[in-house]
Amino acid sequence: MKMEARILSYIVLWAMIVFLASASDPSPLQDFCVAVNDSKTAVFVNGKFCKDPKLATANDFFYTGFNIPRNTSNPIGSVATLVTVDVFPGLNTLGIAFARVDFARSGLNPPHTHPRGVAYAAFSSQNPGRIDIANAVFGSTPPISDDVLTKAFQVDQNVIRDLQAQFGIENN
Numbered sequence: 422m423k424m425e426a427r428i429l430s431y432i433v434l435w436a437m438i439v440f441l442a443s444a445s446d447p448s449p450l451q452d453f454c455v456a457v458n459d460s461k462t463a464v465f466v467n468g469k470f471c472k473d474p475k476l477a478t479a480n481d482f483f484y485t486g487f488n489i490p491r492n493t494s495n496p497i498g499s500v501a502t503l504v505t506v507d508v509f510p511g512l513n514t515l516g517i518a519f520a521r522v523d524f525a526r527s528g529l530n531p532p533h534t535h536p537r538g539v540a541y542a543a544f545s546s547q548n549p550g551r552i553d554i555a556n557a558v559f560g561s562t563p564p565i566s567d568d569v570l571t572k573a574f575q576v577d578q579n580v581i582r583d584l585q586a587q588f589g590i591e592n593n
């Protein structure tokens with residue numbers, strides 16, 4: 422009986438520890454599928470509607486402006502430019518996006534995740550999204566309760582208040 426209780430407690434503990442989920446876009450199903458907004462002239466595949474392939478042009482696969490540095494005057498000292506299917510229709514269904522990060526001196530790209538990309542290949546999506554950890558923890562609406570944050574970070578309430586007051590610094 423004692424042994425069974427112990428095994429059960431291991432299972433419960435394991436279930437509580439293993440909370441990572443992994444999800445990503447399905448694999449590309451065709452060579453290309455240029456995104457269009459008008460559903461009447463389109464065929465739906467995974468992702469956005471596709472332009473008739475006969476009407477696709479070279480420009481659908483061309484993105485300009487990626488070479489232009491952006492303003493990094495913010496508290497983090499960096500700015501991320503994410504190029505996704507929303508601004509580059511040729512990426513539709515290709516399972517890929519790309520980004521440029523500009524850094525000021527001593528700037529950094531803060532810890533973040535790309536929720537629609539798989540964990541080991543963050544950009545494996547045409548629209549991987551971006552969530553900055555500090556913003557999600559200290560700047561969520563509604564806020565995460567003080568009781569939870571003070572205990573989780575082992576600091577007092579003033580420290581949490583300070584951090585909450587600084588949230589919302591987006592660098593993208």
Ligand SMILES: *[C@@H]1O[C@H](CO)[C@@H](O)[C@H](O)[C@H]1NC(C)=O
Nearest residue numbers: 456457458459507508509510
């Ligand atoms: C599609 O619609 C969105 C939202 O209305 C708009 O922002 C975007 O520019 C449109 N894209 C194209 C390729 O027309």
Ligand SMILES: *[C@@H]1O[C@H](CO)[C@@H](O)[C@H](O)[C@H]1NC(C)=O
Nearest residue numbers: 490491492493494495496500
């Ligand atoms: C960069 O952004 C900062 C803060 O918003 C602003 O004060 C500054 O004028 C901007 N610099 C340029 C070159 O746009």
